[in-house]
Amino acid sequence: MFILEKRPNPSRFWTGATPVLAVVLTMIAGGLLFAALGKNPFEAIRTIFLDPLIGDNAWYYRAQLLVKAAPLVLIAIGLSLGFRAGIWNIGAEGQYILGAIFGAGVGLWFYPSQHWYIFPLMIIAGGFGGWLWAMIPAILKTRFGTNEILVSLMLVYVAKNLLASMAVGLMRNPEGSGFPGSRDLSAYPSAANLEIFAGTGIHWGVVAAVIAVIASYILLQRHMLGFQIRLTGQAPRAARFAGVKPERLVVFCMGMSGILAGLAGMFEVAGPAGKISIDFASGYGFTAIIVAFLGRLHPIGILLAGLLMALTYVGGDIAQSNIGLPSAAIQAFQGMLLFFLLAVDLLSNYRIRFNLKEAH
């Protein structure tokens, strides 16, 4: 028999150690899963975790790592602000799509003229698109008390349909022989989100992600607004006592996460994805929720978690093509990561005590 005993203070050691423990447990359980599928577990784990970093084609995969991690980190940073305050924006995927549509829309509007200001305008439009989409659940919540989880999630499906209609309608490439999808923005120099240093994978979205990490760190640690966000999440009544206006906080947090998700969408559509297409939305907005929690809603943690999650994506792709792991197994593997993280999370607030006396 063992009992859980609440710690008077959350354990600093376990707060830092649980993500590491979760990764180790995921490797073990994932290894068993791969073994059950008839694959060599050690080879599979090595392929997923090490090949992208130090394998034969690591120069290519390392760049891919940053390309995948940037939108995850950017979105997760925005989500973490709301999550800390108890505001649950689950619809980052929709805001990501809207950011891409708005950003691409500005780029396509100017096509084919060449101006230096087109790309900056696209950035502003992308952020605005995400913000606009996030304001719908925010205003409905503050005005009518609706649940932001449901509204923001539902709006993801609206956004997906909007994306599809854009890809086959308004934004379809007139020179694309009728195929769905817009012009290739990455081939349009004034609108392209190109690599800043060739071959490294570092595009403007990576820069934005790093800035977001630093800015949110400063906000949460040094600024009154960040303090109010943390306070509201931990003790809503104490927050009201401290003079926090909950409605303003909802609008701010939803707005920030919308802007960052919109930016991520815009950088993606102008760079790695290149164009508005029906299958543009690839789930970054949902995976970012995992990244935010894996990173303990802490900016630095999110940066590391985003890189780790990108690693499982890139490594998972390699494992699929090289050793034939089914993609469902990779997804299950990623799911395990969140599962174990939430499970071992208990250790930071509780200690496990083995008690033989009470067992009878």
Added chain:
Amino acid sequence: MTGTEKVLLTVEGLTKAYPGVVANSNVSFRIMEGEVHSLLGENGAGKSTLVKMIYGLVRPDTGRMTLRGQVYEPSAPKAARAAGVAMVFQHFSLFEALNVAENVALGMENPPKQSELSQRIRQVSEAYGLPLDPARLVGDLSAGERQRVEIIRCLLQDPKLLIMDEPTSVLTPQEVEILFKTLRQLSAEGTAILYISHKLEEIRALCDEATVLRRGKVVDTCQPREKSARELAEMMVGETLTPPERSGKAPGPVALDVSGLSARSPNPFGTALQNIHLTVQRGEILGIAGVAGNGQDELLLALSGEIRTAKDAVKIDGKGVGDLGPNERRAVGLVSAPEERLGHAAAPDMSLTENALLSGAVRKELTSRGFIDWAKTRTFAAGIVKEFDVRTPGIGTAARALSGGNLQKFVIGRELSQDPSVIVVNQPTWGVDAAAAASIRQALIDRASGGAAVVVISQDLDELLEIADRFAALNGGRLSAPRPTQGLTVDEIGLMMGGAHGMEVAHVHP
């Protein structure tokens, strides 16, 4: 008391340890049949753990109990009830949407038919002077009437020992008198009563014997009638207590002026404030009494700024602030300390430093252009800890790790250290040990002497009579006209608090 001097319950060497704390250490005492026995002790002295062991909620580590000569080892409250031990808890377990008889039936092992049960409830309630209509909804009853439901539920089991945990905290003085009559009648019929309270005058009025607990140990026994309240308090605390000192300075100009304040409660089961008028001068303490749930929380929220009202309903130094939020009111000079320490006055998982920032940011200028000056905040927090003798390993400790008394000292200290002109506190010494309570009261008096206008909302009448210059009571969201404390009788106070709630209704259905 009766002549049958037979031992009912003996407790021998009971010990119960929890990780990190010994709640009861080698506790022994005994209760005679028909005796009213008091357990005296400060918060955390181990009273609750002890009665939980007697009622079968907690199992002792070592020690034994006997009930009427038989070995008594209740494994659950059910077993305790079967053996004739009943308990009325401080917090009621009643369903508001059900009527009295249905609630009573829910607590019984084999409830009889509703009509039969109603009949028995009527009989018992009449026999013991506890008027109660079995058909009424519990949601419509006052706190005092709800307590009667719990008591009658116990009496229907015909108990030999009735345990009562802080039964008078929700009663007006008149209701307390009714309760005591019932308890004396029960005692005369041979039912022993184990009475837990920290209200010393009540214990002196009611109890035959007292066992004094301190830090889990029995430190003394006495006959409370032969001791003064002061002596009892000193037995509990183990040190000499000094009553607070007042300066006889005349009060200054009006600092807080509330007129025609009405406000809905943010809580669906709360009490709306109705047309409240009060003024407090600088240098003066206004005490506001009332039975719990009569608008105390709402009054604090309306004064602190968490509930906003018409601009001129609340004025500070002549300036209308009713439409301002908490931080704007702080800027004008009003500080407040709500009743609930953890979760309202302080964030449980945040450090003391962060909690100092929580309400101190405005007046102590702990931020500049929105950026937090952590060094300054730490200095502020350390200053509170030092000046108000907060026992903590450090200012980095989470608020929830502090004991109730120490956290309360921190919360009160945080507000008082901001050089306020108006101070509003709700239940400033609730759940705080006697020594800490005395220092908090002294600090409030000192701030008043220093020229602040102080409003103390409290359910502890002794506290208010001790420190307040003027006295008013909340009843159903209305405030009685404030009167000077000096010369007030307990009867008058009771009437201000609403007399005996619900008695009239009960007489209509005999």
